[in-house]
Amino acid sequence: QSALTQPPSASGSPGQSVTISCTGTSSDVGGYNYVSWYQQHPDKAPKLLLYEVSKRPSGVPDRFSGSKSGNTASLTVSGLQAEDEADYYCSSYAGSNNKVFGGGTKLTVL
Amino acid sequence: QVRLQESGPGLVKPSETLSLTCSVSVDSIRDYFWSWIRQPPGKGLEWIGNIYYSAGAFYTPSLKSRVTMSIDTSKNQLSLRLISVTAADTAVYFCARDGVPNAFDIWGQGTMVTVSS
Numbered sequence: 710q711s712a713l714t715q716p717p718s719a720s721g722s723p724g725q726s727v728t729i730s731c732t733g734t735s736s737d738v739g740g741y742n743y744v745s746w747y748q749q750h751p752d753k754a755p756k757l758l759l760y761e762v763s764k765r766p767s768g769v770p771d772r773f774s775g776s777k778s779g780n781t782a783s784l785t786v787s788g789l790q791a792e793d794e795a796d797y798y799c800s801s802y803a804g805s806n807n808k809v810f811g812g813g814t815k816l817t818v819l
Numbered sequence: 820q821v822r823l824q825e826s827g828p829g830l831v832k833p834s835e836t837l838s839l840t841c842s843v844s845v846d847s848i849r850d851y852f853w854s855w856i857r858q859p860p861g862k863g864l865e866w867i868g869n870i871y872y873s874a875g876a877f878y879t880p881s882l883k884s885r886v887t888m889s890i891d892t893s894k895n896q897l898s899l900r901l902i903s904v905t906a907a908d909t910a911v912y913f914c915a916r917d918g919v920p921n922a923f924d925i926w927g928q929g930t931m932v933t934v935s936s
Contacts (some may be wrong), residue, residue: 712863715918745922754913754929755864757894760922802921805871806877808854813863 713738713799713811720817721789725751729814731782731799737809739780746775746784749813750795758797759784786816794818821845823914823927831934832847839906840915841897841927848895850873855888855899857910858929865910870897871915904934 714732721727731738731746735794736743744762746757757766763775772787782801786793799811827839841853855868868878868888876888887900897914913928918924 721887741921743921745919747923754926755923757919757924758923758928760919762923764919766919766924798924800864800866806880808866808869808921810856810866 713796713809715799715811718815718817720819721786722749723789723819725789726785727789727816728783728785729797729799730769730817731784731801731811732757732779733782733784733801733809735780737778737801737803738782740804742776742777744775744777744782745800746773747798747800748795749798753786755798756776789818791818817818821847821916821925823925825912825914827844827912827928827930827932829916829931830935831904831908831932833905833934834903835846837899837901837932837934839899839912839914839930839932841899843869843895843897846895848890848892848897851889853914854917854923855897856913856915856923856926857908858913859907867899867900867912897907906934909930909934 746759751757759775762777803809822844824842830898852869852871854866870876870888885899888900913929915923
């Protein structure tokens with residue numbers, strides 16, 4: 710099972726919006742509405758930001774939003790803040806009780 | 820507030836067996852699937868597999884031949900066993916709750932395991 714494809718890096722200035730893509734196949738991202746996104750600060754455990762493509766757990770700001778088109782899912786961070794600087798990972802259900810992660814994107818707030 | 824805590828040896832010799840435990844702070848271990856996820860130094864996340872107390876375990880295909888997960892509902896503990904380890908198994912190992920459909924809503928802090936002689 711191949712990892713999902715994410716850009717290695719993304720950046721934006723405070724207050725701007727940035728979108729991170731996550732590309733898979735029809736066997737994972739394209740086949741199910743079970744894409745989730747995680748934020749990971751250095752030396753910390755990942756934190757769930759979005760699940761089922763666009764649902765936010767309690768406590769996650771609405772600056773974080775998600776969407777999906779075909780085999781590509783996207784995470785948009787609006788109104789960038791300094792504390793958004795982190796690594797971001799997507800994950801998808803891949804059928805047969807299997808899950809797969811993306812390679813991660815390092816978001817820099819300029 | 821559910822808390823997860825991984826524990827186990829920080830150093831394992833090549834070809835030996837890696838064994839980790841994850842303690843769950845509340846008595847809800849029967850209510851969810853629970854996953855193990857690992858992250859090699861400086862690299863991305865890899866899902867290892869998950870387990871439900873009455874359904875058994877499911878493993879990612881690339882590790883299926885070497886991994887075993889178990890669950891002890893009386894102790895609120897999860898266990899991970901990985902045999903025949905190599906340097907490629909060096910990673911931070913996390914346990915996590917599959918608290919929402921096919922996503923991991925609560926994570927342990929992770930435990931670093933180094934495979935080296």
